[in-house]
Amino acid sequence: MATAPPTIFSPARKLARRRRAEAIYNRYDSEIFLIEHMADDIFERLSFMRHEGHNVLIDGFGDHLVAELPWNHPASFHYLEEQDLDQPARHVAGSFDLVVSVGMLDKLNDLPGALIQMRELLAPDGVAIASFVGGASLPKLRRAMFEAEPDRPAARMHPLVDPRSCPQLLGRAGWKDPVVDSHVLTVRYGSLDRLVQDLRVHAMGSVLAEPAPPLTRAGRERARAAFVAQADEDGKVSETFEIITLTGRR
Template sequence: MSSAPPTIFDPARRVARYARVAGLQRREDAARYVIDDMIDEVTERLAFVRRPAGTAAVVGDWTGALATALERAGHAVTRFGPATLDEERPWPVSGFDLLVSIGTLDTVNDLPGALVHMRQALAPGGLAIASMVGGASLRNLRSAMQDADGDRPAARMHPLVDPRSAPGLLQRAGWTNPVVDMQRLIVRYSSLDRLVADLRAQGLGGVLASPAPPLTRDGRERARAAFLARADDDGKVSETFEIVTLTGGR
């Protein structure tokens, strides 16, 4: 008898994080480079495979750009967000020719189960694509947070999907023709505070079930100094996002 997966993420915090994005995106300078990169990757992939128009589901695209593009291509699109779809349970609707998940599967407690449910929501011969932040993303931010806490570092950032383990996960979930791709997105910052603000604006803030206590004022200053200590000669720190994209079918 298999045991239940550990509770790492808080589903209520996931929903609240997603809901906050709309308000934060009202700023003219609000960042959206991560989701834009994911959508571009998915769009290019779909153009390459040249699938005929059919029924499609899009999960997690708070910009609406991908769903709009699919509708223009003739697909009948159903849009889901964390508040309307529990990815760790069987989908309320199935039989989709295409399923696309954008930036949501990195914060589910049962990733293998979510991948099974995603496959089961496909029609026979359907295609699923899931893109998320994973790998060794945000190394400089992680190091800065560890330096902020000194000898007793707290869990301030959640674990990420290792692309090396992803092929096995897809095979366990029964995806046919599984493919795992990883690409790097590099963004440069002159301050830790702006990086953190950009993460929150893009719905990439923490949703741990047991969040660490807030940093003290001294801790914040140590984190800022540790982050800038990794700056290049121009005073900017290069931060990397590793985007993992999973593709397969039923």
């Protein structure tokens, strides 16, 4: 008998983060550069593969950015919106020739189940492609959070996927011709608060099912100081995001 996956992430908190980020984006037209980068990279990969998706399912915050890419052929776009890929499918299996997930697979309780569902939603020879933040991301933020609470550090950042585990996951999920790729995007920050602001705009705040208590004022100041202490000579901190991309067929 199969056991249910552990509940690491809260669906309710994840939905609340996404709605808040969407409200900020719609009100202020905030730059969601990570999602834009992922969407552009996905489009380049599909162009290289010469795969023309005509019936496309898109999952993820900023899904409209994928639909707005310069597709050179007519395409019909469908969205998961408030549903996660690790939940029972609302779409008929084999309905799509392209399934795209942007910035979402790192926050699922059942990642293997989501990969299986992406494959099942594809028509024969359809393509699945997913891009998300990987395990080597935000090392300087992690250090700052640790130094904020040196005696009893709390879990304030959720676990991330190691790209080395992905080939086995894709094999178990039955993806054909699986490809795992990763690269690093470096972003420079003048303060910890600006980094946290960017994470919130990208709906990347903590969505742990058991959130840690709020940082004390002293803890926040220690975190800010620890972050700035890692700055380059010009006073800015070079923070990194590892972007993992998974590609495969049915």
